[in-house]
Amino acid sequence: MPNYRIHKTEYIDETKRVSFKYDGKTYFGCEGDTLASALLANGIHLVGRSFKYHRPRGIVSCGAEEPNAICQIGSKKDLTEPNVRATELELYEGLEASSQNCWPNVKFDIGGINNFISPLIPAGFYYKTFMWPKSFWKKVYEPLIRLSAGLGKSPTEPDPDIYDHKHVHYDVLVIGGGISGIIAAKMAAKNNLKTLLVDDKKILGGSTIYQNNEAIKIDDKLSSEWLKNEIQEINKLSNLTIKTRTSIAAYHGYNFLLAKENLTDHLPEEKKKNKIRQRLWKIRAKKVVIATGSIERPLVFNNNDRPGILLSNSINKYLDFYGVSCGENIILFTNNDSAYETSISLHKKGIKNLIVDLRKSASSELIKQAESLGIRIYFNHVVTNTFGYRKINSLEIMKLSEDGNTTVGNKIKLSCDCLGMSGGWTPMVHMHTQSGGKLNFRDDDQVFLPKENSEDQISVGSCNGDFDLENIIDKTVNKINKFLDIDNQDYQDTNIICSKENDKRNIWLLPNKIPLGKTKCFIDFQNDSTAKDIKLALKEGFRSIEHVKRYTTTGMATDQGKLSNMHALGIIADTAGVKMGTLGTTTFRPPFTPLTFGTLVGRNVGKFFEVVRKTSMHEWHVENNAEFENVGQWKRPWYYPKKGENMHDAVQRESKAARDSAGILDASTLGKIDIQGTDASEFLNRVYTNAWSKLAIGKCRYGLMLNEDGMVYDDGVTTRISENHYLMTTTTGGAANVLSKLEDYLQTEWPELDVYLTSVTDHYSTASICGPNSKKILNKLFPNLDLSDENFPHMSFKEDKLENINCRIMRISFTGEQSYEINIEAKYGHSLWKMCIEAGKEFNLTPYGTETMHLLRAEKGFIIVGQDTDGTMTPSDLQMDWIVSKKKFDFIGKRSLYRSDTVREDRKQLVGLLTDDPKEILEEGAQIVSDVKSKPIDMLGHVTSSYFSPNLNKSIALAVVRSGKTMKGQKLIIPMENKNINVTVSDTIFLDKENKRLNA
Amino acid sequence: MLDILHPKISNINKNNIDINLSEEKIKINIRGKNKEFFTKVGKILSIILPSETNTSSSNENYDVLWLSPDEWMIYFDENKNTNIFDQLYKDISTLNVGSITDISSQLICINIKGENIFELLSSGSPFNFEKFKNNVGSSTQTLVNHIDVILHHKSKNNVNLFVRRSFSEHLYEWLVDSSNFI
Amino acid sequence: MFLINCPFCGERDQSEFSSGGEAHIVRPKQPTELSDDEWAEYLFMRKNIKGIQFERWNHAHGCRKWFNVVRDTSNDKILSVYKMGEKPPVNYK
């Protein structure tokens, strides 16, 4: 097996071999490797196929910008993960990875045929081709595209890993642990500011940490040595928290940032267990320093995508950081000085290399060094083509014309096994723009730079366009002192020597003798878009960068165009003949690099997926086999099936028992608001549609609450406890909103009212006992209470003690039966319930759930807000005009009740429906029509509530129907998928219209 | 026989976090604005209601937490003074000086103490505990794991957390789960 | 996620608050005397400004108090907060 690990570095432990599998084959790397560096050490460049043309692709970079080396990790159904960048994945023992987007394998790929028919797949190909005929979409195109496209496989089973979230607050957050970030963090922390420094790599130091060129020195030391000292120092600062393997995913307003910390991704399988895999840090920082550095640009020339073609600086990092050489005969193609550092480094390690430089000539310390080492430099030359299928094996260069628009002279063919390209540097302004910052364009080296416009964030270092070391350090120090309003002198006397770049020449699309249509000059490697595609888009009339991006899909892959956006812009500008700075950029959206769903969700999975509220009686319900229904956040008993019963059986039994003898319901979830104050009665007058002033102490009244638009909002019974003290109940789901709405009116519209509202929902537990025998059961529980209809009539309230404990008992009914609600302090709720059940035994007291409650009230035609109403129903629509006071001057929603729209006669109105076949149960939500033949069918309304009533032995339903009030007795039709159901409009009250049962 | 059932909250101690149910406490919500109100409450409780945001006052009998400019909560051991509610209700509510509401069962008090409690709370709360943890006596209302809570910094690294009864078991389970990952 | 300076509790995370729409829309004292159009003006018509907007917010998970906020909707910066009943700061129009 070839070994490209050619020397030792301090970041790789060669004594610790790590075995891993790639595409099923076992390889060895070393501790400290990434998957990419380990693959390169094994001589593997080819790692995937491109998305559209299925061209062989190799590792291009060494970081987050990697477009090609994305792989599928693991093969387990629950743990496999797609789209992992090999350049970021730290190697661990037992790692299993495979290349993506190639079938049957990376070396022989059927989709590769697309490469040969590629003239047929121009930009917008999918848009254009698959438009017609429409019917082909589902059957032909989509399956085909799905088969050949796609980036990796999602896991098919739940993620067993643990994720966590944490909120943190800092004075200063520094993003990026390169040289400028380290300086900024040190300055902040030493000035007593609580500081957080994050970096996505395992170790700090950015690209300086492996810098070893003699031309670049700080205080007479190699810059890497100097920086190691600095890192040692900041590790001692107590004010500074350093988080490595942590990347900022999103930078939101108000300096709220999300950072993802990788905690176990670098560990072998057995060490990952029971640990948090990733933690999402929710960071609030008073000030943010962005020091995210820059990314090297590729160059755009024909066949610039072959395996073995990398970014020049990445070759340098693989060599000096990982000890891996990317080839044995390397050519560097550049338009700037930084490739010379790579070249010199390679030369020192004995690796043959030469330089092709776009510039006519250039002079600087680095270039002098390269020249004196005898490195061959082709100035004013351009690479025009490359060769080699699975890996580059040679290339052609030609001389550039004076204006750089074309090539001149003869082709020179050079052999190589690796090509490094350097098209200059792109500052990583993602964080700056995500935070809302704008950009300036610097023509000099064609970069977008942060426009400083905020007191809360600043960019320093190369992400701010400062590229040489002297500039980086001096400017960082000055800016940080000013930004943090401090006076740090640590770097006052730092002596910096560095090579200064004096010459620049940028050409976005490099010239070629071959017509553009016949070239493959890739811009976006991952989405396979070429210079030709961009030009085509412009030719077809696209102008906006956002449109060109979508039409050609440039920059829309998982790397979000980190390598491609600038070239796309440059080519558009050149072609359209406009200045690049005037084009603007596409928007950089979070996340900066992809996040797993697990990280976003954190521990809100499984039993913590949703917040759960339980009543005090909950345990009893569980012990008695209740099925639960979620009502808001509450778990409410839905029905209590006995052995062998299904839901229907249980509900029929419960409903019958409640009317024949007695039933008991846990009503603790109803919202309860304690209302006190001298204006309490007036307040109720204003919030309910009916009148309250004359309600006697000890009496209860049902109230309907509207929105200002006149639509029903909530309902419930309110009890007058004393002159200025009421207890209001609300619906279960509406409790919080009602309280907040009432507070709103009190605080903003009627601050003059002396009223205090306090939620007591959880303070009381409520057992509601109904049925003809309810009085007897109450009598057993409260033997001293006079339960006669004279002393304790319907809609009244008594206080009594159960043993020593106060109970509030309301005689109110939601079932139409004689009914008592016993409220007790919640800590006794469970016990109260058990006592009720015990006392009710001889009367077959039957616990019933929400389904039976719904059925019983429907028999009586009582509405449920939110089921029979949907925010478009007025009291009149509900046939509840009786509850709207005509005398009151005003109440919430009153004026809206006679708006032209609310008085329309043909509004949807609540009616009862009876099916012609009494056994037929309607589906809730079913549409209602009068004529199934008309086209289009005239929809009259829909069914809101529907049950089989065991007490009436027939199906009953409530519905909202256009002009329903006037339709009593009329026949209507419910069209279902396979039949039409005939119904007759009826009264909404199906049982005991005379309310005899209330006092039976 | 009527007896008490508390939420299922048992003592947990791990990673320097100690979580306990701390019931047997009376909690009373107190509302009012005018001078008479302050005087009366002060006289009955022998304590001045804290007027400063996010603070509390305490004496040997009661702890009083600031909740809003016209709202406070007092809490105390139930064996201390059982008829204080009646006294307050009579002098404040009945005389229309303000509003007194018994919320003893509305809120469950979970005591959490130990070095890492603020780490624990921070995993589910956006509240900035920087100042809070350095000031004994601080109180605040905020969210923990999306659930409303009232926090009272009783003594160093010792916090009484008040949560609605219906949420208490869920929040407790979440706290226990979270304390595994400090 | 905003940081909102509750006039009663101080700076808190946006998740503790709920928004109540445009501020300074006063409920008419005598709704019955309004025409349909006038009532609709109060009920439905809201500005949706790019720029400086006056809003109502409620510290729902804190002190439960409603208050007013001046926010620049173009960059989400909150320029000022003030209590209910207080006059809006004059320097924002």
Ligand SMILES: [Zn+2]
């Ligand atoms: Zn507040």
